[in-house]
Amino acid sequence: xxxxxxxxxxxxxxxxxxxxxxxxxxxxxxxxxxxxxxxxxxxxxxxxxxxxxxxxxxxxxxxxxxxxxxxxxxxxxxxxxxxxxxxxxxxxxxxxxxxxxxxxxxxxxxxxxxxxxxxxxxxxxxxxxxxxxxxxxxxxxxxxxxxxxxxxxxxxxxxxxxxxxxxxxxxxxxxxxxxxxxxxxxxxxxxxxxxxxxxxxxxxxxxxxxxxxxxxxxxxxxxxxxxxxxxxxxxxxxxxxxxxxxxxxxxxxxxxxxxxxxxxxxxxxxxxxxxxxxxxxxxxxx
Amino acid sequence: xxxxxxxxxxxxxxxxxxxxxxxxxxxxxxxxxxxxxxxxxxxxxxxxxxxxxxxxxxxxxxxxxxxxxxxxxxxxxxxxxxxxxxxxxxxxxxxxxxxxxxxxxxxxxxxxxxxxxxxxxxxxxxxxxxxxxxxxxxxxxxxxxxxxxxxxxxxxxx
Numbered sequence: 001x002x003x004x005x006x007x008x009x010x011x012x013x014x015x016x017x018x019x020x021x022x023x024x025x026x027x028x029x030x031x032x033x034x035x036x037x038x039x040x041x042x043x044x045x046x047x048x049x050x051x052x053x054x055x056x057x058x059x060x061x062x063x064x065x066x067x068x069x070x071x072x073x074x075x076x077x078x079x080x081x082x083x084x085x086x087x088x089x090x091x092x093x094x095x096x097x098x099x100x101x102x103x104x105x106x107x108x109x110x111x112x113x114x115x116x117x118x119x120x121x122x123x124x125x126x127x128x129x130x131x132x133x134x135x136x137x138x139x140x141x142x143x144x145x146x147x148x149x150x151x152x153x154x155x156x157x158x159x160x161x162x163x164x165x166x167x168x169x170x171x172x173x174x175x176x177x178x179x180x181x182x183x184x185x186x187x188x189x190x191x192x193x194x195x196x197x198x199x200x201x202x203x204x205x206x207x208x209x210x211x212x213x214x215x216x217x218x219x220x221x222x223x224x225x226x227x228x229x230x231x232x233x234x235x236x237x238x239x240x241x242x243x244x245x246x247x248x249x250x251x252x253x254x255x256x257x258x259x260x261x262x263x264x265x266x267x268x269x270x271x272x273x274x275x276x277x278x279x280x281x282x283x284x285x286x
Numbered sequence: 287x288x289x290x291x292x293x294x295x296x297x298x299x300x301x302x303x304x305x306x307x308x309x310x311x312x313x314x315x316x317x318x319x320x321x322x323x324x325x326x327x328x329x330x331x332x333x334x335x336x337x338x339x340x341x342x343x344x345x346x347x348x349x350x351x352x353x354x355x356x357x358x359x360x361x362x363x364x365x366x367x368x369x370x371x372x373x374x375x376x377x378x379x380x381x382x383x384x385x386x387x388x389x390x391x392x393x394x395x396x397x398x399x400x401x402x403x404x405x406x407x408x409x410x411x412x413x414x415x416x417x418x419x420x421x422x423x424x425x426x427x428x429x430x431x432x433x434x435x436x437x438x439x440x441x442x443x444x
Contacts, residue, residue, distance in 0.1 A: 003290065003307040003353045026351075033349050034330050036308060046307065048354060074343065098419020099397065100334055103343040104350070186418035187332070 005048040009055075009134050009163060012047055016159040017136045019045045025161055026050075027070045028104035030097065031113040055108070055163055058082055065167040069108025069131075073120075074099070076107070086167065087282055088176025088195055088275075092123035095180055098187055108162045114148040117190040117215040121148065123178040125212035125222050126195030128168045135160035145212070148219040171208075173200040175282030179275045180214070181259075181267050190215040191259040194247065194271040196279045198230055204284075206230045211243070211272060216251035216264050223250040226272060235280045240273045247272035294355045296321070297365025305352035312336045314352035315362060323363035325389050327421070334420035337393035338362050344400040346419075363392035366399065375399055375437040382433035386424035394420045398434045406442055410435065 006012045016023050021044030026032055035041045049055050055070040058079050065082060073093040076082060083090050096105050096119050110120045111131070124144045131142050136159045147154050147162065156162070176197035182188035193214030201207045211226035226246040233239035248269035253261045289304040296319070303318045312329075315321045315338075327335030329348045336347040339361040366373045375398050378384070385391045394417065401408060401416040408416065413431050422430060 001307045003351070005354075005356075026354075028349075029351065029354075030331055030349050033310070033351070037329065046351075050354075072343075097331070098334065099400070099416055100337055100344050100346045100419045101331055101349075103345045186415060 001044055001046060003046045003048065005051045007051045009052055009161075012049055012052060012161060013134055013136065013159060015045065015047050016161070019159075021045065023047060023159075025112070027055075027106040027109040028072060029109075030101050030105040031109060031115075049161065063169050066132075067107060067165045067167070069111075069162045069164055070106045073097075073102030073105050073107075077102070085170050086123075086127055086176060088178045088197060088279065089120065089123045089127055089129075091178035092120040092193075092195065095119045095178075095190075107165060111144065111147055112154055112156065112162055114150070114152050114154050114219065115189075116148075116151055116217060116219055117193065118148075118220065119178070119180060119190055119193055119214070121220040122193045122195035122212035122214040123176065123197075124165060124195075125220055126176055126178070126197040126210045128197070128210055129165045131165055132163045133160050134163050139163075141166070143222075145220065145222040150218040171199050173202075173283050173286055174198070175279040175284070175286060177275045177278035177282065179271045179278070181271060189258065192216055192264050192267045192271055193220075194268060194275045196272065196275040198235065198276070198279050198283055200235075200280075200283050204234055206233055206235050206239075211247065211276075213247060213250060213268055213272075215258075216253040216268050218252075221250060223247060226250060230276065235276060240276055243276055244269035244273045290353045292353060292356050294358055294360055296360045297362060303352070307351070307353055309352045310348050311338070311340075311350040311352050311355055311360070312347035315347060318352075321362055321364050323392050325392055327389060327393075332419075332421070333390070333393075334397060334417075335390050335393040337396045337420065339396065339400060342400075342403075344397055361396070363396060366395060373399070374440050375402070375434065378433040378437040378440070379430070382429045382436065384425060384429040384433040385422075390420060390422040390424075394422065394430060398437070401434070402438050402441060406438060408435070408438060 023045040024043040026048040055068040180190040180193040195212040198209040209227040209230040229242035253264040293302040325335040327333035331349045
């Protein structure tokens with residue numbers, strides 16, 4: 001296996017385009033190295049993208065954040081301005097693995113590993129994050145919910161790399177939250193994850209909302225029906241009941257060792273309501 | 287395939303080594319550099335026995351490739367004591383009997399030091415959450431948490 005650590009996106013895309021055998025992008029490696037160890041993937045070329053500045057930065061321009069895909073969980077947790085603007089994304093990043101794992105694991109890797117249970121992804125989807133993707137045909141943008149298509153599968157074409165995530169401008173009175181259910185509080189994988197992001201107008205009425213569910217389908221979902229239950233309301237009990245119902249109805253989970261279908265469907269409704277309450281509280285404080 | 291020639295800093299000393307592209311930092315430390323203080327537990331990032339810091343960041347050396355540490359600063363358990371003088375955390379682990387078989391101990395010490403560098407006065411809850419990625423199958427965690435809290439207390443007084 002050949003290892004390369006290019007310093008530019010150009011060089012990285014060229015390496016991937018010219019690769020003759022299987023090639024993999026190495027970011028934090030917390031999934032990839034385990035897959036390599038288990039001979040699940042056997043790349044002939046590894047392209048380490050951590051020397052590419054754009055992929056390692058958290059940038060803020062006129063209230064909009066751009067996060068490099070190779071930014072780690074710990075770096076996100078330590079970034080004060082980002083915590084203030086997008087606490088729900090930080091909720092998700094904080095729950096990934098241990099401190100050791102968060103010191104390595106990246107947002108881009110969490111997305112491109114394409115686990116349906118990835119903790120940072122529902123929060124990114126709820127935030128309306130857009131992935132900037134570069135490949136042999138140049139650069140394109142794609143909403144985060146369009147990247148993962150199934151367990152371990154993405155819509156990325158051969159040679160494409162997720163470079164960064166663009167977050168929308170954050171209006172005043174906006175709040176987001178991510179909650180997951182796990183039997184343990186640390187070092188566990190989501191049975192259900194829910195991200196909620198909402199904005200209130202000056203009179204306290206919800207003017208925009210996005211809701212995302214993880215671990216209840218083959219990929220993290222953006223659930224428009226659930227978001228619609230909040231828009232135009234004061235996020236009162238009635239609206240939350242509708243949100244909860246819409247979240248449960250959007251689930252198409254599997255039974256596995258972490259939970260049954262029925263349990264996941266019920267918990268998705270409960271967590272959606274709780275996450276919305278936290279997002280509401282955060283919106284009211286900003 | 288040619289091996290990769292990597293130059294890095296380990297515990298303050300410049301070190302160079304040859305490794306395979308798929309060789310983990312853990313394997314480089316133990317098998318190439320014969321620094322066997324860092325232990326292998328699970329090999330999949332779940333147990334924390336192989337914890338080291340790279341550029342000050344706590345990580346599992348089983349989930350880092352040797353080739354990735356070119357130009358970086360690696361800190362391992364071998365750099366924790368100063369000559370014969372143990373680090374306060376090491377001393378407190380002994381005083382509190384916070385170990386039995388010792389396999390998890392280097393990782394717990396490295397992780398605890400990383401905690402105290404960021405937070406010199408952690409609560410019990412903060413210690414437990416920070417160390418959630420370090421598994422001990424012998425002692426239970428109570429004595430470990432007490433040892434870290436006691437070391438933190440002593441280090442704050444100095």
